[in-house]
Structure formats: C-alpha cells, structure tokens
Amino acid sequence: MLKRTEGIVIRSTDYGEGHKIVTLYTREAGKISLMARGAKKAKSRHTAVTQLFTYGEFVFFQGSGMGTLNQGDLIESHHALREDLHKAAYSSYLVEMVDRLVPDQEPNGMLFEQLKAGLSAIEEDKDADIVIHIMEMKMLALAGYLPQLDECVSCGSDEGQMALSVMQGGVLCPRCRLKDPGALVLAPGTLKLLRLFQRMDLRRIGSVEVKAETKAQLKAAMRSFMDVHMGVKWKSRSFLEQMEKYNF
Template identity: 55%
Template sequence: MLYRVEGIVIRSMDYGESNKIVTLLTNSSGKAGVLVKGAKKVKSRFGSLAQPFTYGEFVFFRGPNGGLGSLNAGEIYESYHTLRENLDQAAYASYVAELTDRALQEDEAGGFLFEQLKACLNGYVLGKDPQIVTHLYEMRILEAAGYAPGLDACVNCGNPEGPFRISAHMGGALCIRCSAGDPGAIRLSDPAYKLLRLFRRMDLRRLGSIEVKPETKAELKLAMRKLMDEQLGLKLKSQSFLDQLDKLT
C-alpha cells in the first residue's frame, strides 16, 4: 500500500553501506519506520529527507502486514538545519525527538501530537525559551501516553482547595492533608504551580513570548523531571547530554 504523509524525522540510523532507516512522526499514520535507500550516497536525492528533525512529505510503500516502509518520493517543507548546527538547540531537539520515539507506541501518536512537535521545533528556531517550550511538549507526551498529571484538585481525595504539593508517585497534586502520605511530594511556589497548570492545558501553537524567573524555572524543571521519571521511567541519552549542558551554563 502506498502512503503519502506529512512527517517529521524523529530518528535516523544507518542501515548497510548506503541506506538509512528513519522513524517518522506523521500527521495521519502515527509513527512509521521507512527505509531510505541510498541516503548516505553523496548524490542521493533522498539524503536530506533522512536528516534528523526534517519536516516534509514522505511517499512510501508498505506491505499489507505493516512493518518497514520503503521511500518512493518526498519533498522537504522545512529542514530545520539550524537545529542541527546550534549546540543548545540540537540538544533540546534531540531530546524531544528521542522522547517521542521512546515514550509512545504507534497508536498513541496522533495528528495533534504531530502538530505539537512541529510547534515545539518552531519554538526553538524562533528563539523562545527552550526549557519552557520543552516542558510544554513533555506535558503533551504525558497526555498522549495516558499519564497527564491531575492539577486542578487533590488526586487522592478530590479536595479543590490548595495549597497543593506535587506527587510524581500519585500523578498530580496532593492537598496538605494527603501530602503527608508521600514524603517525596514537592512544594512549589505559587507562580511555579500556576505555570504548571497552564502547561497542562496549553496548546504549543499558542505560545507567545514568555519570561520566567530562573528560580521558577528551576522549580518547574524539578517537578517535570520527577513526573517524567516516575510516569515514563525512560533513560534517554539526549537527556543526559542536556543535563551536562546545564552544568556548564
């Protein structure tokens, strides 16, 4: 069967002497693995389509039983080459790409998430705060995987009155009384908690200019890391590299 999809390359790996296998996040077919023959050759007409983060149209054939597709044609809409050339941007883009690939099964990756990933990459290119953009996308990943945190009321007793603490183990907010049952629950400042609730609801395509104080960003990073580690439990190479970059800044 012939597929014609919009897709973003979230993983690219060598296959044999001259080929590459790419994993796409598509707008209509979830995740898809596609063989790009001759992609490593200097004069390959498909070489650019196999580059990480490339957004474009991909036409590929895949058998009736699914599995790996084979690229027939394609067109680049946005190469996102600056994301491969700038170290900081490359680190964040690599993280969200690996996160998407590792966190989601094919049927969990719908068209909305495709649009969110595209908005995330656009945000990096436009110079928006990469940490904030990334946290927003992490929320979309948690949502797509079925682990979105409950933040409007206590996830244990339903009490809507704060203040709350964030429990990664319980998957959301705990009121003061219930938080006694989770020593690992963290207390956030009011600005950090309000932003976390905003992240839970916000479409990345609507993100404008935003400035967040360093101390608030530190709180958000701690909360999101705990939620991601507890709910998804992934060890990502790109995350380790991001952490190393943070230590240098």
C-alpha cells in the same frame, strides 16, 4: 502500494554502505520506519530529506515489511536545529519522547501538530525549557499519567500552598502533605504554570520570561513525573543534564 504523507524525521540511522533507516512521525500513518536507499551518498536525492528534524512530504512503497522511501520533498529543513548545539539537544529530546513513547502506526493528528509546532518554537528562539515541559505534559496525558493539579488528590481541597507528590499523582494540600513527606512544595507561580502547561497548545506559544527559581522547580517537577511514570532512560535528556552541569 505507494503512499504519500507529511512527516517529521524523528530518528535517522545509518544502514550498510550507503543506506539509512529513517523513522518518521506522520500526520496520516503515525510512526513509521522506512528504508532510504543511497541516502548516505552526498549526491543522493534522499540526503536532505532524511536528516533529523526535517519536515517534508514523503512518498513510500509499503509492502508486508518495512516500507521503502520513493520520494521526499522538503517543507521545512530545520537546519538551524542541527547547527546549534543547544537547539539540537532540546529538539532531540522532543523527538525522542515521540519516538519512544508513541506506538507504531497509530495516527494522532493533534500530537503531530504539537511536535511540528514545538520544533518551530525552538528554532524561533522561544524558551526551549518551556517547550519541552509542555510536550512532557502532553506525553504524560497520552500515557494516562497526567498529574491532578486543580485540587488535592487526597481530600479535594484547593486551599493552602500545594505540594506535588509524584507517588500520589498530583498535588497535596497542607493537611494531607504527610501522606508524602517527599512531596515538592510548589511556589504559586510554579503551580500556575504547570496548570497552564496542561492546556497549552504549542502552536500558540509566545515569548515568555520565567524566573530562574521557577524554572528550577518546573524542571524538578516534570523530570520527577517523567522518570517515575515513564521509566525511560532518555539519551537526549542525559546530554541536556550534562550541559546544565557544566554550564555549557
């Protein structure tokens, strides 16, 4: 059966002499994998549309096993994301989250729109750290681990300087902080941004300036939640951490 869908290439793997297996996150079909025959060959009509981050319209044949790419038309190549090392690193983390955390063939139109908007935001030089933190928050929500940030998870208080407890699943007030001595005490600005991330639509993200110390707290908070609750060793995030380590 021939099917047509809009999709974003979230993984592209060489297969055999001249073929590729591409994983798409699509609007109508969710995450699917397709065989793109001859896509590695320079003159192939599939070469451009099977590159990582490409947004296009795909026609494929779906039988009982893996589908086969029949035709692909570019909507947005996102070539700038592949040509810039930093943009490529952040974008790779964005698509890896979707690839590794979203089940196959479970459509989610809103998540598709968020992924599409996130890649565009990085290409447009919006703050890539903020983009991926918003996406991380969406993935935590999808998995059922969205942190409780509006009030203390232990007593319900919303007073005093809050500390983020990964193990308790949200913020603790000063009186309850002893329940997790390792909780990260949050500056008010950091907590405000974390709460905003839970409601933010990446299609509406604008230019934002965040202080270095606030960004450091945001990163510590989000990475802790992702590591503990998702349990995934992120290949692309490891590369981001190497770039940070060596100030590249």
